[in-house]
Amino acid sequence: MGARKQSSTYTSNEKYIVECDLTYAVNKIGGRWKILIISKLEKGKMRFGELKKEFPYITERMLTLQLRALEQDGLVKRTVYAEVPPRVEYELTEMAAAFGPIFQQLSEWGGKHRKLFN
Amino acid sequence: MGARKQSSTYTSNEKYIVECDLTYAVNKIGGRWKILIISKLEKGKMRFGELKKEFPYITERMLTLQLRALEQDGLVKRTVYAEVPPRVEYELTEMAAAFGPIFQQLSEWGGKHRKLFN
DNA sequence: TGGGGTACTAACAAAAGTGTAAGTAATGGG
DNA sequence: CCCATTACTTACACTTTTGTTAGTACCCCA
Numbered sequence: 001m002g003a004r005k006q007s008s009t010y011t012s013n014e015k016y017i018v019e020c021d022l023t024y025a026v027n028k029i030g031g032r033w034k035i036l037i038i039s040k041l042e043k044g045k046m047r048f049g050e051l052k053k054e055f056p057y058i059t060e061r062m063l064t065l066q067l068r069a070l071e072q073d074g075l076v077k078r079t080v081y082a083e084v085p086p087r088v089e090y091e092l093t094e095m096a097a098a099f100g101p102i103f104q105q106l107s108e109w110g111g112k113h114r115k116l117f118n
Numbered sequence: 119m120g121a122r123k124q125s126s127t128y129t130s131n132e133k134y135i136v137e138c139d140l141t142y143a144v145n146k147i148g149g150r151w152k153i154l155i156i157s158k159l160e161k162g163k164m165r166f167g168e169l170k171k172e173f174p175y176i177t178e179r180m181l182t183l184q185l186r187a188l189e190q191d192g193l194v195k196r197t198v199y200a201e202v203p204p205r206v207e208y209e210l211t212e213m214a215a216a217f218g219p220i221f222q223q224l225s226e227w228g229g230k231h232r233k234l235f236n
Numbered sequence: 237t238g239g240g241g242t243a244c245t246a247a248c249a250a251a252a253g254t255g256t257a258a259g260t261a262a263t264g265g266g
Numbered sequence: 267c268c269c270a271t272t273a274c275t276t277a278c279a280c281t282t283t284t285g286t287t288a289g290t291a292c293c294c295c296a
Contacts, residue, residue, distance in 0.1 A: 008287060010251065013150065013175050021228030022221055023153055030148055032131065032254070034271055035140055057131050059255060064274060074231070079192070084263040095231050102223050103140055109220065109296040110139030113213050127255060128281065150284070177285060182244065202293040203242035230249055 028073050029099070033058060033066045038075065038096055039103065045091040070096075146191050147217070151176060151184045156193065156214055157221065163209040188214075 017023050029035050033055070040046065040054050052063055067090060070076035075096035081087040135141050147153050151173070158164065158172050168182055185208060188194035193214035201204040 008250085009175050009177075013247095013284085016175065017150060017154065017172075020154065020157075020225075021232065022157065022225040023228075024232055025224040025228035026144070026147065026153055029144065032135060035144055036138065038137065039138075039140065049271095052273095054133075057127050057134065059127075060274070061256085061276095062254065065254090074234075080273095083272095084261090085270085086262080086274080088273060095234075098227060098231075102220060102227065104121075105138040105220050106143040107138075109216060110141075110143035113216075114139065114142055116213075130252085167241095170243095175285095178244070179246095179286085180284065183284090198243095201242095202291090203240085204244080204292075206243065 019096045028075065029068065031069075033062060034070060035103070037063075037066055037070065038092065038099065041076065041092045042097070042100060048088050048090070051090065067117060149184065149187075151180060152188060153221070155181075155184055155188065156175065156210065156217065159194065159208060159210045160215070160218060163207050166206050166208070169208065 029038065036055065038052065040051060046054075048063070048067075051067075052058065052060065055063075067076060067078070071078050074093055077091050077093055079081070079089045079091075081089070136145070147156065154173065155169065158169060164172075166181070166185075169185075170178065171178065173181070185194060185196070189196050193209055195209050195211055197207045198208075199207070
């Protein structure tokens, strides 16, 4: 969320790169946890705590950060219920659901080539 | 290259994550330059210097690093000709070529949703 | 002898990403 | 009043990624 420094090549490269639809798309799902989270949410709505249980070592901080980023990018919808203790549910947007078949193919690619290579 | 520290959760999370075929695949093409490089190479062999000209602000160091990583991962084949000045050519392997249709779809996703969202 | 061309490499520095540890708000139940 | 529960937030530290700058080897050609 912090303001971004405009220094040097780092930022201008970023601008150049984001012009590409392909890298734009990959950046949305980049990072350590996003695709895993999206995969879980493909099965339906989940609460924060449920998601947390799905990943043995993720910290609450990381989960929050990733979910916020996904929300910002329009991939996840967040619903807060005014209860105590709080209840928050996360679900995929249509935009994210459109990744489904692509993920499927990427996963197949991974499965096939991992064995050949490692 | 450098030895990896085995400390803490950072590494164990990495291990956990790489178990997933999907994240395995995405990691291969993650980072700032890899997909751009692969895209260029889809058109055919290129020399180091030619690739460099394709990207206005990439540094030689970065290009080298990315090409080395792609080579390590079996996505790019590197051919050195014993000439002076040196000549080195890079081309995609079959494994990388298999990304073609997936990249196409990701790119379409990017094109479509970028406009809707930003 | 000295420069030009190509594909690098090395040492360092900045930036982003990820993890650690502790704390917060709110309310119902004992 | 105190504690448990849930979904966070904050301040800090570590690790990886990306960029900066300068230099290398090699041989040909003038």
